[in-house]
Amino acid sequence: MGEKPHGISYRSDIDGLRAVAVVPVILFHLGLTQFSGGFVGVDVFFVISGYLISAGIQKDIAARQFSLIDFYERRSRRILPALFVMVAFTLLAGWIMFLPDDYKDVGSSAVAVAAFSSNILFWLQTDYFAGAAELKPLLHTWSLAVEEQYYIVLPIFLWGVMRYAKARFIPWTLGLAVLSFVVSIAMVKLAPSAAYYLLPSRAWELLLGALVAQGAVPAIRSNTSAQVASAAGLAMIVASVFLLTEESSFPGLNALWPCLGAALVIHAGASHSNTLAARVLSVQPVLFIGLISYSLYLWHWPLIVFTRYFYLTLTLSPGMMAGVAAGTFAAAVLSWRFVERPFRSRERVKKKAIFVGAGAGIAAFGAFGLALFVTAGVPQRFDSSAPAIARADKPLPGEPVCLVKEGALHWEEDRCFLSRKSGPVTLVWGDSHAYQYRRAIKEIIAPKAVGSILMYATAGCPPIFGVTVNDRPYCRPGNDRVPDIIKTYGVKRVVMFGHWRPMMEGGQTSLEMLKATIAQLRAKGVTVALVGDNPEYDFNNMPLLYQRIEGLTHGEAQDFALPPKYDGEWNRAASKIVPAGAFVDPMEVLCAGHGKGCMVYGNLKPLMSESNHLSYEGAELVAPKLAPLFGTVL
Template structure:
C-alpha cells in the first residue's frame, strides 16, 4: 500500500478543543432552529459544520493509517459502526418501546417505517422521494433529522474506498489534493446547477453535498497551522465570524445548499486549519460538555420535539423540557457506564464481540420495527377498535389526483393532467396549487365523455397562482411555473380559467406558510402587516393585468374562494385524541366565525381582483358551512378532510359538491 508523502497526520489521536467547540456550536444552532427560535432562523447551517468536521476527521484517519500501512476498509467501517450505530439503535428502541404505550397506531406505523429507514441510513433518499406538499408535516416525522446521518454514512462507505484507490495511483500530497479539489469542484458545480430545478435532490443527496465533506478533507491533506499563535488566533477569529455572520444572514428563504453555503463551510475550515491549542472560546465547561454530547443531543432533540408537539403541549416550554430530559438522561447514562464499565470490558474485551453485539441489536430493533409496521402500528391497542383506525388511516390517504402531475418537467413544460384532453374544443383549465387539484376528483370518471370539453389541470403544490408571489420556504420550486401555465392557457385559447388555491395561507400575514414577493432576482418576505398589504396590492395589480390579457382571447375566468380549513391535521390529531380519550369536539367542525376571520383579507382581495377582471366568484363556504360551523366529519365521525385543509377525493364526488358542476357547464 503506497504512502501519501508529506501529508500531515498530526493530532489524529489527540483531543482538539476547537473541533469540540465547533460541534457544540453546530448542535446549538440546529436545536434552536428546530425549536423555532426566531433569532436562529439560519441555524440549519449547523449540519454543514458537521459535514466539514466529518470530512476533515475521516480524511485524517484514513490517510494516517495508510501511511502507517495499517489501513483496512473493513476496520474503518466497523469503527464507524461502533461510533454511530449504538446511540441510534438505543434511540430507536426507546421510541418503539414508548410508542407502543403512548402513540396511536397511525403514528406508530409511520414511526416504525422511519426507524427502518434510519437504521438502513437511507432517510435522505426516502425524504427526497417523498418530499412534497402532501407529505406529513415536519413536526409529524419522528426521525426527520436522520437524513444527515444517511448522507454521512453514504460518504463513509464511498470515501475510504476512493482514497485507497487513489493511493494506488498517486504518491504525493499535491496529486491527492488536486484530485480531491477536482471532485469537490464537480460536486459544487452540480449543486449550483441543480439548486433551482432539483432543490430537494440538491438538499438531501450526497453528490450535491460531497463538496462540504471534501473541503474538510482538503484541510486534512494540506495540514493545519503548526504552532503559530498569531495564525491560530486570526484563523479562529475569521472562521467564527464567518459562521456567525452566515447564521444571521441565512434563513429558510435562502436556497440551500448554494453559493452562500460557502460561508459556514469556509468558516469551519478556517477554525480547523487555525488549530488553536488554547481555543478559549470552546474550553469553558459548558461548551466542552455540549461538544462532547453533541451527537446524542442531535439525535434526541428532534424526536423529543415531535413527541412534545404530538401531545399538543405548549411549544414555548419545549426547549427547557428537553434540557431537563436530556440532562437527566445524561446523568443516568454516565452512572450506568461507571457501574457497568468493568463488566462490559470483561464481556466485550474483544472488538469483534462488541461489533457482533451491535449487529445483533441492529437486527433485533429493525426487526421489531418491521413487525410493528406489518401490524400497522398494532391496531389492537386502539380503544375504538381496528376498524376505526383503518377509517382514519384511509382519510389520510384519500387523495385521487396523480402525484406525477404537479409542477414542471425538467424541460420546463407543465406536467398537465386532466380528463378528456384529446377531446375537441377549447379546454377548461384549473390553475393553482394543491387546492386546484382537489376538484379533479369531481370530474374524473372511468368512462370519459367524448363530447365533453377537455378539462386540464395545471397545478404546482404550494405555489400561489398570483403574479409576483412565491412560496417562501422553497421559492425556486415555484419559479417559472405560473408564467409557463398562463402562457399555456393563452396558447390553447381556453374556454374557462379557474383559479383555486389555499388562499388563506398566502393572503394572511403571520400564517404558517407565508409567501415571499419577487424583487428582481430575489424573493423577500414582508416585515410587518402594512408592508405585507402593500406587497399584496402590487401582486394583485400584476395578476389583474395578466388576467385581462388572457380575457382578450374570450376566456371566462372563475375565482374559487378559500376552502374552509382547520388549524390542525384533522385525522391525525383525531387519532391521537381518541387514543388518549381526549376531547375531540373541536375537530369535527370548523368554527364559521373563526374561519371567516382567517379568510377576511383573502376574500376581500380576491373579490377585488374578480371585479377588476370581470371574473365570476365561487365560494365553497356557502355550500359547506352553516352559520355556526363547517363540518369536517360525516355523520359517523369519519373525517372528510385528508389533513387540515384538503377535502377527501371520495367526499368531493358526493351530492354535497354538486355546486362544482357549474365550473364545467357550457
C-alpha cells in the same frame, strides 16, 4: 462528537465547535424564529467530521496501519449504540401514540435507518402525500446517512490515491470537492430537495474538512492572524444562523459561509490553541455540550415530534419548548454516560460483540420496520375507526400525474380530464389546493357540467405568471405552460385555486400579480373565476384529533369546530378583484355559524386531511358552491 479519533490528538476547541453546531439546530427545530438559519449546524458537523475522519485515515494509511475492519469497528462504536437506543424508543413511543398511517411511515424510516439510506427515503418522500416532515420522528437521521455513505467511499478513495497517485491527496480531494460544490449549486436550482438530502451535493462539506486535515491550506504562523481567522470563522457561523432562513436556497452557495467558518476555526486552532475563540470553545459548559452533542442531536427531534403529535400543534408553546429542551438534555446526558462512553471502550465491549450487535440491531430494526410497512402500521392497536382515515389528497394507484412536482414533472395531459364531453373546456389551474378538489369535481360537478374539465396543478406553486419560488424551480416554467394549454385544448374558462394567503404573506407574490395574471388570461378570451383559501390549522395529524373526537363522543359527534390559523380577511380582499359570482370562499361554507371556529369534523366525517388540505368529505361540502364557476347548477 466528543470522540478522540484514531491517531489524532484531542482538541477541546473542536468539541466546543460541536456545541456551536448543535445548539442552533435544536433552537431552530424548537421554533425559535430568531435562529432562522439554525439548520446550518448540520453543515458545521459535516466539516468537523470530514476533518477528523480524513486525518485519522490518512495518518494510518501513511503509516501502513490502516485497516478497513478497524475503521468500521470505530465508526460502529461511535454511531450505532446511541442511534439504536433512540430508534428503539421511537418505535416504542410510536406504537403507543402513532396512528397506523403515521406508524407505517415510521416503519419505512426504520428500514431506511437500518440501511443507512434515510436521506434517500426522505428525498423520495418530498411531496404532498408522504405525511408532514414535522411529524417524522426519524427525519433527522438523514444527516447520519450522508456521513455513513461518505465513510463507505472515503477510505477506498484515500487508499486508492495513496496506492496509485503517490499520495497526491490534496489535488484529488480538491477536485472532488469542487465538483461536488458545482453539483450542489446546480441541484439547488434544478432539484432542491435532492440537493438538500443527497451525498453528491453535500460531499464537498465533508471534503472541505478533509482538505484542512490534509494541509491544503498553509499553517497560520502569526498568532494575530490565527486570532482573526478563528474569530471570523465563528462570526460566519453565527451570521449564517441568524441571517439565513428556510426560504434561502440551500445548500449551494449559502452553505459555503458556515462551512468556511467551521474550517477557519479548525485550521486556526490546529496551530494556535490559545486564540480567544479556542478558549471560549473550551469553557467547561460549552465543552460539555460538545461532548454530548451527538446524543443531543439524536434525541431532540423525536421528542419535538412526539410533543407536537400528542398536543396537536406544530407550534410549541414556551412551556413545551422548555420541557422538550430539558427532556433532550436529560436523555442526552444519560445516553452519553450509559451508552456512548461504555461502547467506545474496547476493554468493556469487544470487537466481536460490536459487529454481532450491529448486525443484530440492523436486522431487527429492518425487519420490524418492514413488518410495520406490510401491516399498514398495525391498525389493530386501535378500536376507533378514525385511524383508518386515509389522506384524501393521496393519489390512488394508477392515477395520472396531474399534480406536477419534483420527481413527477411530466404532466399527463389527456389523462388529466376530469370529464370529457363536447362543448367548452374548463381548466382547473392551481397548486395542491386545486388538486384536493379533483375527486369532488369529478364525481359531483363533472356529471352535470357542460363541456370538459381539465386539471393542471403544480405543487407549492401559486397559479400566477412570472412568480419564482426559490425551492421549486419548476414553478415558473410550469405556470408559463398555461397559455399553451389554453391554446391546445381550446380552453374557454379558467378556475384558479391556490394556497393564497401564506404565499402572499411570504412575499412570493401579491394581489397585484394575481390581478395581472387574471388580466392576461382574459386577454386570451377566457373567463376567469377564483377560489379562495380553505381553513388552515396549526397541526398536521388530523386523524389523531378525529380519534379523540370519536373516543370522547362514542362516535356520535356531528360537528366539531376549531379556530383556524388565518381569518377570512384575505378571501374578502381577493373577492373584489373578480366580478360578482366569479369568486367562492370555502371558509363561508366551513366556518359559517361557528363563531371564530371552522368545522374540521362534520356529520361523522373528517373534513381536513392535514393542516391545510381538505379531505374528500371537506371538498364535497364546498363542491355545490364551486359548481356555478363551471357553469353548472347542482
